[in-house]
Amino acid sequence: MKTKILSVKGARDFYPEQLALRRWLYANMQAAAQQFGYQEYDGPFLETLDLYAAKSGEELVKEQAFVFNDRGGDQITLRPELTPSLARMVAARQGQLPRPIRWWSFGPFWRYERPQKGRSREFFQWNVDLIGAESPAVDAELAAVMVTFFQRLGFTSSEVKIQFNNRRLMDGQIAALGLAEQKKSVFRLIDRRDKMSAEAWNKYAADLGVGAAQLDGLQAMLADRELWRKSDECQAFLDAAEALGIAAYLEYDPTVIRGLDYYTGTVFEARDREGEFRAILGGGRYDNLVGDVGGDRLPGVGFAMGDMVIGLVAQKYGKVPALATSPTQVLVTVFSPASQAESLRLAAELRAAGVRAEWYPEAAKLDRQLKYADATGVRFAAILGPDELAQGVVMLKDLKTRTQAPVSRAQLAAELQARLG
């Protein structure tokens, strides 16, 4: 029996069709980020475990990171997220980088999880960050970058939403309930509000040491859709969002808390309005992260969008256009072994004139050659047989309109350019 080498669990093959989708997402991410003046950068795929140790979520590092010892015995991590690398890079050149820093990136990340819908072990992530400015208006700008991206894909505010909350606001509320000591566990508790039954959630709260009165207060708080009014930052954030023209996409949600430990202020997460898919993106403000990796305190805000969920949502909502996988503009057919050289010459002429030309590498039946062009989505075929050669022309066939006409060989490239627009 043939041995079949399997791919690594949770790693995806990108056939041209899938790569076309990824590149389409990338092009729109690039366009949205650049429209706001963000510069592209990237960090290393390998980092030391120390970088993540105290900064990200505990589970993210301990349970989900790919960690291995290198030959020198150091603990190396395949990056599970980019923000710590960003903070490290900024801290390393803190004195030289002009601020504010507006940077974006798109690349691969790894997390050791059970693959399922919208989640794999190797995935791509778009990161957009602004470092060196503290105003809530800056948080609104990040939301505007998200909205610009959504709009480029064709999503309206009735199809996707950006939910936001504020960690400082929640800190204050939790402290007022006398729960400041258990802040981390209470955040986790809030995060699970929608995922558990009321009884299970109440029991979970009691196990954390939340008293009956405190639990009532917590529930009232989580039901309060107007809670944001108690936060100057939220007010300023919404005012700026209004000015940026993106308010329709925003929705305040007191249960949005985000899992990562380093968030300090605004947090956001985007979802499809029907709530069918997991979060499209997540992010927030992290004012202490640069300081935590050895720099001076420098405020920052950013978000990350994985490639899988947005791909699923875009397909579900019919936003993905027909994406060409073949770059070929014209297929040059080969009639017989004797005329092959002439077909090669014609293809070379077309390429020299700037036309992307492909030839059929054997003198198969024309039927087969056209079927190939059809299957790969090539629009034009240049048919070169004995009749055409005798008359110094090429039969130019448009597979889309199913029409054909002889074109003089000298004018073929120009004719193609004109028809291709």
Added chain:
RNA sequence: GUGGCUGUAGCUCAAUGGCAGAGCACUUGACUGUGGCUCAAGGGGUUGCGGGUUCAAGCCCCGUCAGCCACCCCA
């Protein structure tokens, strides 16, 4: 890490414990130089892998691997 479902042709899936099939795709022809339709013929399988029960296993049992889905966590 926990739980559920599913593994049969390239793809999507049938088959009461009793001869492994269909549709699509592919090849050839109808059509000697023309792709979307039609018709005909044809090729293609250790039923994921290993063991067990049985006269007989794709089907039942055990194990294992893989995929999908949910939980956990998160993009």
